[in-house]
Amino acid sequence: MKIVSKIKNLALLLPMVAGVAVMQSCQDEIDTSARYTFTGNTVISYLQKHSNVYSEYCALLDSVNISDFSDSKVSQLLSARGNYTCFAPTNEAIQNYLEELKAEGIISEASWDAPEFHVVDPETGKKELLEEKRKVVVYNSVIDAGDEQEAYQVTYFSECAKTDGGTVAGLPNMMARKLIIAKGDSTNYTIQGCPISDTNCNIYTINGYIHQVTKVIAPNTETTTDMFTKMIKNKKHGMYTYAALIQAIGLTEELSKTEDEEYYRLKMTGQIESRTPKAHSTYTASGGPTDNKGDSYGIYPERRYYGYTLFIENDTWWEQTLGLTDSITAYEAEEVVEMVAKYVADNKLHLSDAKVDNNYTNVDNALNQFVTYHILPAKVENSKLVIHFNEYGYNHDIKNPTVCVYDYYTTMGKRRLLKTFKAPQRNTIYLNRFPIIDNATDGTYKEIGCDAGKEGIEIDLAGVAETYNAYIYPVNGCLFYNEQTAENLGKERIRIDVATMFNEFITNNIRSNENESYQYQCVGLPISEKYNYVEDLEIGKNTLFFYLSGRVGKNNSWANYQGDELCINGNYELTWKLPPVPKDGIYELRMGLSTSYLRGMTQVYWGTNKNALPAAGIPVDIRMQGTITEIKGGKQLPSIVGWEADVKGDDDVNAEIDKKMRNNWYMKGPKYVNYMGGGQLLRDRSQALRRIIVREHMKANETYYLQFRSVLDDDQTEFFVDYFEFCPKEVYDNPLVPEDIW
Numbered sequence: 071m072k073i074v075s076k077i078k079n080l081a082l083l084l085p086m087v088a089g090v091a092v093m094q095s096c097q098d099e100i101d102t103s104a105r106y107t108f109t110g111n112t113v114i115s116y117l118q119k120h121s122n123v124y125s126e127y128c129a130l131l132d133s134v135n136i137s138d139f140s141d142s143k144v145s146q147l148l149s150a151r152g153n154y155t156c157f158a159p160t161n162e163a164i165q166n167y168l169e170e171l172k173a174e175g176i177i178s179e180a181s182w183d184a185p186e187f188h189v190v191d192p193e194t195g196k197k198e199l200l201e202e203k204r205k206v207v208v209y210n211s212v213i214d215a216g217d218e219q220e221a222y223q224v225t226y227f228s229e230c231a232k233t234d235g236g237t238v239a240g241l242p243n244m245m246a247r248k249l250i251i252a253k254g255d256s257t258n259y260t261i262q263g264c265p266i267s268d269t270n271c272n273i274y275t276i277n278g279y280i281h282q283v284t285k286v287i288a289p290n291t292e293t294t295t296d297m298f299t300k301m302i303k304n305k306k307h308g309m310y311t312y313a314a315l316i317q318a319i320g321l322t323e324e325l326s327k328t329e330d331e332e333y334y335r336l337k338m339t340g341q342i343e344s345r346t347p348k349a350h351s352t353y354t355a356s357g358g359p360t361d362n363k364g365d366s367y368g369i370y371p372e373r374r375y376y377g378y379t380l381f382i383e384n385d386t387w388w389e390q391t392l393g394l395t396d397s398i399t400a401y402e403a404e405e406v407v408e409m410v411a412k413y414v415a416d417n418k419l420h421l422s423d424a425k426v427d428n429n430y431t432n433v434d435n436a437l438n439q440f441v442t443y444h445i446l447p448a449k450v451e452n453s454k455l456v457i458h459f460n461e462y463g464y465n466h467d468i469k470n471p472t473v474c475v476y477d478y479y480t481t482m483g484k485r486r487l488l489k490t491f492k493a494p495q496r497n498t499i500y501l502n503r504f505p506i507i508d509n510a511t512d513g514t515y516k517e518i519g520c521d522a523g524k525e526g527i528e529i530d531l532a533g534v535a536e537t538y539n540a541y542i543y544p545v546n547g548c549l550f551y552n553e554q555t556a557e558n559l560g561k562e563r564i565r566i567d568v569a570t571m572f573n574e575f576i577t578n579n580i581r582s583n584e585n586e587s588y589q590y591q592c593v594g595l596p597i598s599e600k601y602n603y604v605e606d607l608e609i610g611k612n613t614l615f616f617y618l619s620g621r622v623g624k625n626n627s628w629a630n631y632q633g634d635e636l637c638i639n640g641n642y643e644l645t646w647k648l649p650p651v652p653k654d655g656i657y658e659l660r661m662g663l664s665t666s667y668l669r670g671m672t673q674v675y676w677g678t679n680k681n682a683l684p685a686a687g688i689p690v691d692i693r694m695q696g697t698i699t700e701i702k703g704g705k706q707l708p709s710i711v712g713w714e715a716d717v718k719g720d721d722d723v724n725a726e727i728d729k730k731m732r733n734n735w736y737m738k739g740p741k742y743v744n745y746m747g748g749g750q751l752l753r754d755r756s757q758a759l760r761r762i763i764v765r766e767h768m769k770a771n772e773t774y775y776l777q778f779r780s781v782l783d784d785d786q787t788e789f790f791v792d793y794f795e796f797c798p799k800e801v802y803d804n805p806l807v808p809e810d811i812w
Contacts, residue, residue, distance in 0.1 A: 073363045091378060093365070111275045113148040113156050126164040127207070129614030131273065131742035134201075134208040138735070139338060144208050144244070153215035154278035155222040155241075157261055159184025159286045164207065164564035167286035171203065186758045209244035210287040211260075215470040215588030221278040224271055227251050227259040229469070234497065235532030236260075238451035240584040246373060248451060248579065248665070262287050271785065295380060305399040309535075309542070311388045312380070312441075314403035319438045320431035321445075321482075323642050325378060328539045333374040333601060342596045344370050367615045368594025374603060377577030378482075378540040381529065381549055391548070405464060405765075411437040433484045444520050448573035449541055450479070452531050455499050457567070457582055457622075457632045460746045462515060462706025462812075473515035473742070475509055478649065485650045485773070486551050487559055491526060493517040499551055500526035504558045509722050509810035513743065522606060524558060533722045540610070556770065559652035561810065564796040565740075567632045570796075572604045582632060583619050593617040608680075612785075627746040629664045629758045629795040638778075638789040645680055645777040651768045656799040659776075660760045661690075662792035667700040669693045670787030675777035678765050686764045687735070689781045692790055696756030702787075711736045725808070735762040742812045753811060760795065768796075 074472040107577025117124040131145040148154055158412070159167075168180040176199075177184035187200040215221050230237035236252025239261075243249060249262040257265040261283065270282035275409065290297075297324070298313035300306065316322060336342045352667075383391075385398050392398075392409055401409070407430070415426045420436040430437050456475040460463055463472035471494035479488050491503040494516055503526025506519040530544040565748045569581040581592040595615040598608045611613050620633030627633045638644060651657055659676070669692035675683035693699050698706050712730045731737055737760035739752025751757040768774065778789060802809045 077332070080163050102284065112277050112468075113154050113275050113280060114145050114152075115149065116273065116275050117148075117158060121265075123160050126157055127159055127211075130164075130204050130208050132498060135199075141804050144212065144255055147214075148212070148277070151216070151218060152277050152278065153221040155213040155215065156278060156280045157211045157264070157266070157283045157287055157807050158284050159211065163283060163285050167288065168667045176722050183621045204287050205245070205348050206291075207286050208287065209247075210247065211243070211283075213239070213241050213243045213249075214240055215278075216585055216589070218588070219588040221280055224259070224281075226310050227261075227266070232260055233452065233531060234528075234568060235524050235534055235646060235727075237453045240453075242579055243287075245289075246375070247736050249287065250534075256282075259751075262289050289538075290536060291462060293326045293328060294380070294537045294542070295322045296327070297537050298322070302403050307385050307397055310385050310399050310403075311406055311410065312382045312444075313436070314406040315441045318407040318430045319435075319441050320323075321442075324482075325540070327376040329376065329380055333603065334372075336601060337372075339433070342600050345594060368592045368599075368614075369589040370594050370596065371580060371603070373578065374574065375449075375577050376539055377447075377573075379446040379450040380540060380542045381450060381527075381545045382542060383548060384544050387548075403574065405709050407437070410440075414440045414550075418550065420552055423555070424551060427479060439484050440550055443486060443488065444549055445482040445490065447477050447482050447571075448576035449539065449574055451541060452499075452534060452543075454576070454582060455490045455529070459582065459633045460627050460630075462742055462744055462751070464744065472571055474505075474517055477570055478564055479570065480649045481551075486556075487649060487652055490529075491561065499531065501529060501545065502555060504562065507744070510726070511811055512799050515812050523554070556653040560655060560798055561800060562796050563798075563801050564626045564649075564652075565631070565793055566794045566795075567634065567637055568791055569632075569634050571646070571649060573609060573612075574604050580617060580619075582621065582634060584621055586621060588723065591619050591621060593619075606647040608645040610645075612640050613642035613644065614639040617784070627752075629745045629752055629755055631662055631740075631752075633746075635664070635792045636726070640785045642780045642782070642789055643777065644789075645683075645775060647680075648774045648776055650773070651796055654767070654769050656766065657768050658793040658795070658797045658799075658802055659763045660797065661688075661763055662739070662794070663759045663761055664693055664790060664792060665695045665757045665759060666788075667789075668695055668704050668788050669673055669790055670784065671781040672778045672789050674763050675779070675780050676766075676774065678772055678774060680775040680777070683775060683777050686795075690761055690763075691789075695734075696759060710734055711759065713738065713759070715754065715756075728811075732762070732786075735737070736760065737762065738811070750809045 072566050111119070117128050121128060127298065128145070131148065132143055136144055136147055139570070148156065165180065165612045168177070168182070172180045177186045182200070187203070188748045189199065191198045213222065230239065230251035231253045236248055236250045238248045241248070252260050254265050257268050259266045264283045264285040267282040267284065273280040273807065295420055296723070298309070298316055301308070301310050301313040302317065308458045316325065359728050378502050388410070388456050390396050392413060398406060400460040411428070411430070414437055419734040420439045424436040424439050425432065425434050426436045432438060433442070456472070458469070460474060461475055462468060474491065474493050476489060476491045479490070480486070489502050491500045492498065492525050493505065504524040505517040508516050508518045527547040527549050530546055532546040535542040541669050569575045573580040580593050593616070595609060597611050597613060599611050602608065609748045610747050616637045616639070618635050618637050620627050620630050620635060628635065664786045671689045671691045671693070673689045674686045676686040678684040689700060693701055694709050694711060696711045697709055699709050700706055712727070712734050714727045728738065739755060739758030739760060743752040745752060745755060745758070773802060782787065797809065
């Protein structure tokens, strides 16, 4: 598989400023015996000065291009202004890497002069193997933090290593891979399993930090299909069962996908624009890129990768569950599939209308439903299975878990919801846990109990495996979806951040990107007529699309759930496929709003035929705040929302205010979200509202669509959406237990 690095704007290759640099130890107190003092080194000049340790690495940096579209070398990049984290392998580490390639039979001698490296591909005229392996060493060793964010120091590693199994770094390397930082055995920390030196790390240069590694960082480049195919062929214990199941239900081709190279070709050849010009005051004021009119713009994603997340019961679990006395690998793949299919059917680990037959590739088949419920069509790293950002009481500086956090994803195959959940009292993330939460008006929103049968399945974060296109998490229990699962999901309010609904945002490092550089903060997408980047979203031809991550500062954010939002301009039209509801019944579909004079009005359409959607009520005026409607130019009009501030200690009065607002199809923002920077809860902000879009009977097996169209004759106004809620009638209209304010 051919992997190409991101394109680096060569305008960044600017003269370096003078400075003084010191090399520090990783320890909290600097060990002066292991410290060097030097002046003005860049990353590359430091490595060159220590050629006795890094000469092999420097030679590779001098030989590898920044990209397939540039002749500039990575060594030039590391001499330029910037914020680079460089995991520099020693000469010994690189030699060991060559020895490994020899042991694998890839080369016949452990040298860059091996004959296999110098075979020229007749079609490309290039030494493909040599280029590939050089890039493995170089691209995986460099992380570019951009202009706004600092390179990674050991303090960051320490924070990541607190999670069992480590945490995926927030920023990708030049191979577009996000590496796992974890506690080490022989050293304090590892990066993708490679030990980081305890003494030769945190080496400061004027354009970043160097951390010496004693092993070449070379993440697995196999696809999930590659790995499972080998497991079946070699009968390798561990995930053999799921390798057989994936093959049986016909997902081998799907799980071999890595990238839609057509998008990259269109982008690099200029056939789709690389930006969406439009004024956006936040980013223009903060120095974001502008066009020749001074308007800021959203930068299109660099690539469109495919990704997957699998939650699996391992072979040992299946051996115990099936009562096997020998290894499951002693059986042929077909026999394993038959045993699991029988277990699924006998224990009714499927919906009652599923077909119990051997047509395993059919989405209505019981085994197909069981297996696909374990798979998400998005590559979700462990730090984003649930999102910590601006939930009630949370502070990014001290990273203090305060309340329960959760998310909902749509699975592969027959579309169903899968819930992730984490309580502040423990570091465990669960699947489909439905606990009792202290959600009273003055409650803590912490877990206070859990009924039998609702405990959920624990994810083994420490045991995560990674292929090039997937994360594979072992689970400590059996994950399935039947009527009881649907019933549990259908008894709670389902709040989904808008970015979680788009698998491409998750896989391509768009959702909640922690990089504070503009290109990660303000992302544009092309109109669907030119290229449909998000499968479940259609963008009309007069639409200027912006995704704003909201991560403009660790403790500063807009009044948005998880920080981010969609902010659309132009004479827009947006149509997207909604996640499924868990069971048949009456639901309210709501959208989260942050109202402002910058916004406009939108007509909402909802239904099952995306080409002929009926209007859902009257247009929504997103300029209408809780108490006033504010229009550009300072003009103010009345508001029909009916918002009034809570009266502290008087739940009855507050409930009456809520009832009045609901009669107007509005609700206050949730108490759950903290308006960072101002320290205010969304419930206390008259600008933060929830608009009830529809209140209708919905079916679990039906696919519903939403469409938004501009109403005002002013393409300078904004359409805004933050999150959606599916709330069943038994929650919002429960006479015994009213819906909570969280």
